[in-house]
Amino acid sequence: MDKDMDGNNLVKHSFKNELSNSINQAVNVFKWVTVSADNQDKYVKSELARFIGNNNIGDVNTPSFYIRTQKEMAMTVDPSEQTTSSTEGSKIISYNADAIIAPHVKFTNNDATDYFNQDHLKIYVSINGSDYEECKYSVQSDKETYNLKLNNSDLNYGKNDVSVYATYTGNSKSNEIHYVLDKKRLGDLKFGTVSDKSSFSNTTLDAKDQLVGRNNDWSLNVIDTREPSGFWKVSADSGSFVDQTTGRKMIGDVIYKNNSLESSIVNNPVIVADNNLPNLGEDIDIVNSLWNNSDGIFVRTYPGALPGNFIGTISWTLEDTP
Numbered sequence: 001m002d003k004d005m006d007g008n009n010l011v012k013h014s015f016k017n018e019l020s021n022s023i024n025q026a027v028n029v030f031k032w033v034t035v036s037a038d039n040q041d042k043y044v045k046s047e048l049a050r051f052i053g054n055n056n057i058g059d060v061n062t063p064s065f066y067i068r069t070q071k072e073m074a075m076t077v078d079p080s081e082q083t084t085s086s087t088e089g090s091k092i093i094s095y096n097a098d099a100i101i102a103p104h105v106k107f108t109n110n111d112a113t114d115y116f117n118q119d120h121l122k123i124y125v126s127i128n129g130s131d132y133e134e135c136k137y138s139v140q141s142d143k144e145t146y147n148l149k150l151n152n153s154d155l156n157y158g159k160n161d162v163s164v165y166a167t168y169t170g171n172s173k174s175n176e177i178h179y180v181l182d183k184k185r186l187g188d189l190k191f192g193t194v195s196d197k198s199s200f201s202n203t204t205l206d207a208k209d210q211l212v213g214r215n216n217d218w219s220l221n222v223i224d225t226r227e228p229s230g231f232w233k234v235s236a237d238s239g240s241f242v243d244q245t246t247g248r249k250m251i252g253d254v255i256y257k258n259n260s261l262e263s264s265i266v267n268n269p270v271i272v273a274d275n276n277l278p279n280l281g282e283d284i285d286i287v288n289s290l291w292n293n294s295d296g297i298f299v300r301t302y303p304g305a306l307p308g309n310f311i312g313t314i315s316w317t318l319e320d321t322p
Contacts (some may be wrong), residue, residue, distance in 0.1 A: 041116075041170070042067040068120070068170035071107050075166055075174040078102040078145065087177040095157070095185040096228060099150040103177055105166050106144055120169040127154055127162050135164075155183045157322040185226035189320055192221030192283050198314075200299050205307060211257075212299035220286040222318060224275070231276070234286065235317040236297065237269040243308035250310045252301035262300065269317065272297065 046064040050057065077089035081101065093099045105121065118139065123146060124132040137146040150162070162179040198218045203210060222232065241250040253264040256272045263270045273286045287296065297314065 041069060066117075068168075070170045071168060071172040072109055073166060073168060073172050073174035074106050074108050075164065075177050076104045076106075077177050077179070078104060081179070083180075087175065088179075089177065090180040090182065092186070093152075093155060093181050093183045095183060095226075095230070096152065098152050099155060099181050099183075101148050101150070101162070101164070101179055101181075102140070102145050103148070103164055103166075104144050105146060105174060107168075117169075121166060122168075123148060123164065123166045125150065125162065125164050128156065128160055132163075132165075150181070152183075155181060157183050159183075184320070185228060185230045187224075187226035189222070189224050189226055189230075189232055189318065191316065191318055192223040193219045194221065194316065195219040203301070205301065205305055207303050209303065210301045210305075212301060213293070214287075214297065218287045218297075220273075220316065222273075222275070222284045222286065224282065224284070229282075231274065231321045233271050233274040233319050233321055235269045235319070236265050236272045236314055237267065237317075238265050238312055238314045240266060241299075241310040241312035243310055246308065248306065248308065250299075250301070250308070250312075251305040252299055254312065254314065255298050255300045257295055257298050259295065264300075265297070265314070274321070 044065050044067065046061045048059060049062050050059050076086040078101075081089035081091055083090050089101070091099070091101065103123070105123075123135050123137055125135040125148065126132045127150065135148050135150075137148050139146055146166075148164070160181040160183060162181055163176050164179070165176045166174040195218055199215045200212045201215060203212045220234070222234065224230070224232065236256060238254045241252075241254065242248060243250070253266050255262045255264050256270045265272075273290045275284065284290070291297075
């Protein structure tokens with residue numbers, strides 16, 4: 001092999017065709033560049049190249065470039081967000097805020113240390129089965145933790161399934177990780193004062209349908225300290241009422257009455273209250289504020305009902321609604 005004046009090996013290549021005004025460009029492709037065993041990228045520096053033609057000799061400096069190799073990449077969920085494994089995470093997201101997740105990306109063999117270019121690392125996100133889209137990120141000081149911002153408008157109210165992976169030059173691709181992001185209002189939505197025992201009025205049966213009202217020992221309150229405050233609903237259902245002495249079922253129903261509409265709640269959950277106008281931090285008295293003397297929970301007896309002291313259980317369910 002020929003050598004230059006400094007003793008370095010020279011690579012010679014003869015073009016198949018002569019360059020001319022009509023053929024004025026040529027491309028040389030060099031293969032089998034040696035790459036280190038640990039899969040580091042290879043930097044090829046600029047070198048002097050001499051072109052010798054029939055009529056002229058030209059010296060140019062070749063551009064420097066990198067040879068990027070395929071690397072092993074591992075993506076994990078930040079320890080503060082992990083659930084069952086390092087690739088599964090969950091997080092509660094405020095109802096009106098963007099979501100920030102912080103996956104970690106490592107090159108498992110430390111084979112991207114030299115000549116690593118952050119601009120060549122891309123992260124892709126899929127939300128609730130949507131097509132993967134590239135997601136912008138910022139990098140923390142450890143250079144392994146990537147903060148991703150997911151727009152609030154892209155997340156549904158409630159639970160969202162999010163999948164994430166990363167790529168790097170040289171056809172490198174990480175594993176997928178998965179998050180469950182629960183978008184909700186932060187704060188408490190809970191029952192306040194609820195009576196352990198409540199009663200209905202004593203009634204004299206007259207062999208007709210009768211509506212039996214409530215006594216004054218009913219309490220059913222909801223406390224909503226969420227921010228922003230939101231909507232909720234309360235459902236009620238009951239079993240059959242039975243006579244304490246004989247065990248005989250009452251010939252009648254426990255009902256929810258709303259104006260002229262009546263719905264049995266016996267083995268049939270029925271919405272009995274909701275909050276159509278959010279009330280941040282308010283202790284809401286359902287019995288006295290949302291019901292009145294002619295609405296709410298009552299007993300409806302039917303012809304053939306027999307006297308007795310009937311008891312039963314009403315179950316209340318409070319649910320957050322979007």
